[in-house]
Amino acid sequence: MQELQINAVSTELNKAIQQKIDLKTKPLGALGMLEKIAFKVCQIQQTTTPQLSKPAILVCAGDHGITQEKVSPFPQEVTFQMVMNFLGGGAAINVFCRQNNIQLLVADTGVNFDFEANEQLLDLKVRKGTRNFAVEPAMTREECQTAMTNGAKVIEQLHLEGTNIVGFGEMGIGNTTAATALLCKYTGISANEASGAGTGLDAEGILHKASVIDKALQLHAEISHPLDILATFGGYEIATICGAILKAAELNMVILSDGFIATSALIAAHAINPNVTDYCLFAHESNEQGHKLMLKHLKAEPILHLGLRLGEGTGSAVAYPLVQSAVCFMNEMSSFEDAGVSNKE
Template sequence: MQELQIKSVSSAKDEEIQRKINLKTKPVGALGMLEKIAFKVCRVQQTTSPQLSKPTILVCAADHGITQEQVSPYPQEVTFQMVMNFLNGGAAINVFCKQNNIQLLVADTGVNYDFDTNNQLLDLKVRKGTRNFAVEPAMTIDECSLAMQNGARLMQQLHEEGTNIVGFGEMGIGNTTAATALLCKYAGYSATEATGAGTGLSPEGIAHKANVIDKALTLHEAITDPIEILATFGGYEIATICGAILKAAELNMLVISDGFIATSALIAAHAINPKVIDYCLFAHKSNEQGHKLMLEHLKAEPILHLDLRLGEGTGSAVVYPIIQSAVNFMNEMSSFDDAGVSNKE
């Protein structure tokens, strides 16, 4: 993947932005998190009159060879079955995107299934699932790079169509195992600390998954390059989202980071270029054990905590109206001077 030119977000307008927020008809700080969101949106867009345009959520689906290690209670075919559910409009992400007028795109980045030609499904398939990273790298470097390039190209297209805020979701049986391994490798946590229930493992299942991850980390211990780590432990959906996040930041787009799997892609992107964090809003704190550790690693403050652990980008879709509220108060709420209201001395 070509090196991206991600700029550090300028602080040139910080004082002007904060002054406008503070002079709205309210006590300073009274809108809490909405003020922080407004500040960040304004800072990314370098304006005191921010706009959100054509919000989009991209759901990437792929299968994982690590399922050969019995790390999920669900069979692999659930991945393609859920993709069909997305296309038929029956999943939670469909409901929330429709409710909030968010464009939903669904991409096959590596599902172990031959889909019929369907204009609704984006064909970004690299391979029919990754390899089993317990015995070999999940992807080759070339495959990982291709997935990242696919995500970047799609962001370029969305940007040209007017989208300036994007969220990411995923579907892939076994991908909590991949995300956990990435968290351990990038952030230095142990498998025991980072491993959670995923799609509903028992305590014995969690212990088995942690053991599989621990052995894989030992097998690939010598790997240190960020992209090679992603190729070794990740999935095609995670690599596609990683490339998309990097490109979105380069294009000055806002990124809504979702839950555990999507944030593993962000951690990879952050390891490749730490500046991406300046463009990210964090939708929520997932109820998946490792997501709290991811947020701590990124020094991120989530907007919501709803005990979600579904994935699909659902947290990003649910939080979007809150981000819109932050933008609306910035643009439409009167200042003390406008309203003729006396400010405190």
């Protein structure tokens, strides 16, 4: 994947944006988080009259060789079964996207299954699952870059079609282990501190997961380049999302960051280019142990705290109406002067 030009968001309009927010018919700061969201969207779009256009969520699916270490209570075939559920319209992400008129794209980035041709399924398969990173790198550098380029191309097409706000979801049995390993390697946080229940591990299972990750971190201790870290511990779905995030930031799109797995892709993108977080709204704080640590690392303030830990991009889909509310008040709410209401002296 070629290097992208991702600039820090300009602060030139900051004063004008804040002044417009402050002069709305309300006490200063009375709309709380909505004011922060409005400010961020305006800053990303470099305007005081923001617009949301053709929202989309890209859900990427991929399998993981690390499941050979028994780090998940679910069998690997659940990945392709859930992809079929997405295509059939029956998953939570389908429900919330329909509710909020969000375009849903589903991509096979590396599922260990041969899907029949389906116009609803983007074929971005790099390989039938990653390798077991407890033994060898999950991906080659070239495979990782291919996945990233695939994600960037999807975003480029969405942008051409008029989308200016995008979220990301994922499906892949074993991917909480990959995401935890990425968190540990990029931040230096220990495997014991970062490991959580994933799809439903008990306390003993979480300890086993942490030990697997710890041994893998020792095995690959010399790896330091951000791209090599992603290739070694990541998944095809995570790499695809990482490339998509980088491209979305380059195109000045609003990025709705989701939960634990999607944020591991963002942490990788942030390690490659720290400016990407200038374009991010953080939809929610997941109930997955490591997500709180990720948000702290990125100095991020989540919009929602709903105890979610499903993935699929569901947090982004549920948060989207609040972003709409922020944009609507910015454009439609009267100022004190417009409404003839006395401001405080």
